Amino acid sequence: MTRKRILLVDDDPILRAEIERILTAHSYQVETSSSGFEALERLPHFQPDLILTDTSMPGMDGMEFYRRVMATPEGQKIPFLFLASAGEVLPGAPGAGRPDSVSKPVDADALLAALEDKLRRGAGVQASPAVSLATLSPELLSPFFHEFRTSLTMIKTCIALLTNPSVSYDPTELREFLDIVRRGGDRVDRLVRDFLAILKLESGIAEREARQAEEIEDVSGAIHSVVHSLHHDIAERNVAVRVVVPEGLPPLPVYEEHLQMMVEKLLQNAVKFSKESGGEITIRVTPDDRGIRFEVSDTGLGIPREEQERVFDHFYQLTRAGLERQGAGLGLAVARGLVELYGGTIRVQSQVDKGSTFTFVLPLTRQVGTRPLVEEAAPAPPSPAPSPGEEDVPRTAEEAFRRMGLTFGEEKPD
Numbered sequence: 001m002t003r004k005r006i007l008l009v010d011d012d013p014i015l016r017a018e019i020e021r022i023l024t025a026h027s028y029q030v031e032t033s034s035s036g037f038e039a040l041e042r043l044p045h046f047q048p049d050l051i052l053t054d055t056s057m058p059g060m061d062g063m064e065f066y067r068r069v070m071a072t073p074e075g076q077k078i079p080f081l082f083l084a085s086a087g088e089v090l091p092g093a094p095g096a097g098r099p100d101s102v103s104k105p106v107d108a109d110a111l112l113a114a115l116e117d118k119l120r121r122g123a124g125v126q127a128s129p130a131v132s133l134a135t136l137s138p139e140l141l142s143p144f145f146h147e148f149r150t151s152l153t154m155i156k157t158c159i160a161l162l163t164n165p166s167v168s169y170d171p172t173e174l175r176e177f178l179d180i181v182r183r184g185g186d187r188v189d190r191l192v193r194d195f196l197a198i199l200k201l202e203s204g205i206a207e208r209e210a211r212q213a214e215e216i217e218d219v220s221g222a223i224h225s226v227v228h229s230l231h232h233d234i235a236e237r238n239v240a241v242r243v244v245v246p247e248g249l250p251p252l253p254v255y256e257e258h259l260q261m262m263v264e265k266l267l268q269n270a271v272k273f274s275k276e277s278g279g280e281i282t283i284r285v286t287p288d289d290r291g292i293r294f295e296v297s298d299t300g301l302g303i304p305r306e307e308q309e310r311v312f313d314h315f316y317q318l319t320r321a322g323l324e325r326q327g328a329g330l331g332l333a334v335a336r337g338l339v340e341l342y343g344g345t346i347r348v349q350s351q352v353d354k355g356s357t358f359t360f361v362l363p364l365t366r367q368v369g370t371r372p373l374v375e376e377a378a379p380a381p382p383s384p385a386p387s388p389g390e391e392d393v394p395r396t397a398e399e400a401f402r403r404m405g406l407t408f409g410e411e412k413p414d
Contacts, residue, residue, distance in 0.1 A: 003029040004119060007048035009039045009065065010083065011057045015106070019052070019083075022108045023115075036065030043069070050119055054083045055090065055101070063090070066099065067229060071193050079118045148191050155184040186232070190268070194330040197261060201337045206258070210341055210368045213255035219292070220245040222256055223283055226264045233271050238278035239298075241267070245285045252292055253366050258338045263294065265335040266358045270298035279355075291344070291363040298357075303350040311348060312336040335360070343367025 006028050010016040016032055023030045031046050033039035037060055039053070051069065055062040062082055069075035082101035084090060090099050102114045158177045161167065169177070200206040216222060220243065227234070227241050234241055252259070263283065270281045279299040286293045303311060312332050339346045339360045350356035 003027055004049045005029045005031070005047065006115075007039060007042070007046060007051045007053075008032045009034075009036060009051065009053035009057070009062070011035060011054065015054075015083075015104070019106060019111070022106075022111065026112060036060035036062070036068075039065060040068060043075075047074075048078060050079045050081060050115065052081050052083065052115070055088065056085070068189065071189050073196065079121070081115060081118050148188065151184045151187040151191070155181050155188075158184075182232075191330070193261075194334050197334045197338070198330065201334075201341070206338070206341055207368055209255045210258065211366070213253065213258075215251035215253050216256050216259060217251050219249055219252060219259070219285055222260050223263055223285070226260050226267060227283070230264070230267060230271065233268070237271050237274045239271055239274045239281055240278075241281045241283065243283045246287075249285065249287065249292060250364055252362060252364065254342055254362055258341070259362075262335050262338050262360060263296070265331040266296040266360075268331055269358070270296055270300060270356070273302075273356075274298060274300040288361050290361050293359065293361045296358045297355065299355040302352040302354050303348065303356055304352055305350075308348055308350055312346065341368060 006023055008016060008019055008023070008030055010019070010032075011034050013034070016034070020030045020032055031042065031048070033042055035057060036053075039051075053062045053065060057065075060068075066080055066082075069078065069080075080099055082090060082099050083104055083106065084101040086103045088101070088103075090101055100114065100118055102111050158181050162169070162174070162177055197206075200209070223243055223245065227243060267281065267283065274281070281296065281298045284295045284297070286295075312335075335358075336346050339362065342362050344360055344362040346358070346360035348356055348358050
């Protein structure tokens with residue numbers, strides 16, 4: 001029988017050695033990493049059947065490591081099990097619901113039982129069908145790839161400067177460069193997640209997830225998880241975020257990942273277009289005669305009236321002079337696609353220099369349907385293309401982009 005491969009991530013060398021000993025004694029193949037950063041570097045070379053990670057680690061904690069892995073197509077297939085302190089309540093992660101954990105100090109029997117159960121449940125999950133890229137036009141997606149390439153260029157430039165042996169920097173300059181790299185990485189992460197959301201909506205995967213979703217009992221927990229995941233952006237823009245959720249709300253028949261992404265896209269937008277002096281953002285949930293109502297209100301720059309009807313269009317960006325145009329204009333389109341998938345409605349009210357309120361209502365009964373998020377730019381071919389087999393599925397992002405007529409080779413000097 002093939003040995004199951006476990007990636008163990010823990011900064012405590014004593015605990016790491018003890019867990020490795022337990023797992024190896026029970027015929028698991030174990031690779032270890034002392035940090036989330038090291039584990040991310042190892043993943044392309046070691047494909048685990050399960051990742052076992054500590055929640056509390058310096059630099060990158062377990063939840064941040066979890067979020068980064070789950071943001072990749074390959075990572076979404078890997079089960080996670082957390083090592084948590086006794087009594088620690090783990091937050092849900094946007095895009096993946098609430099994780100499973102084992103309490104520290106680790107009991108060998110409890111660890112093995114939880115690990116075997118997680119592997120068994122992971123093996124029962126059917127692989128997602130391959131997603132065709134044929135319906136996504138390079139002309140429509142060019143803003144996405146422009147932003148993607150801009151972010152990568154920003155990261156590569158900083159790294160080139162930092163690794164130049166002829167130049168030295170003081171600690172303040174080093175922190176500034178590393179902060180630019182972090183922000184560039186965050187932008188790439190969001191772009192990829194938005195792109196994957198569009199692919200899921202287009203391919204019908206999102207609809208299948210919606211039909212099979214369990215009801216959400218704790219809407220407040222899902223929202224607070226989103227706020228926590230964006231704490232860096234919130235702090236940088238000097239905004240205060242308030243969450244108001246009444247008790248006693250009925251269960252909501254929505255896939256938790258989808259609800260978190262709806263709220264995340266609206267919160268990101270509110271933070272992005274806050275004023276330089278900061279401001280306030282309120283996320284309010286209330287009962288509604290049509291279901292449950294979610295509002296994200298800000299005191300930011302606002303949206304001109306003539307542009308309010310278009311802000312939910314894919315790849316649309318505000319043209320108001322002076323606005324920093326970061327992003328490919330996908331976030332609000334993703335939010336609309338997910339809301340309408342459940343038969344809900346979404347709208348915006350805004351005044352320039354006063355702020356905006358984005359509102360969406362989700363019904364309490366399942367009304368799952370689909371609506372194409374990205375329309376065809378050209379007429380459909382005379383006959384539909386056959387469903388791609390395993391050999392037709394892009395293996396890397398570079399391959400997927402190349403199939404769409406977009407390449408990212410090195411620029412040649414004139």
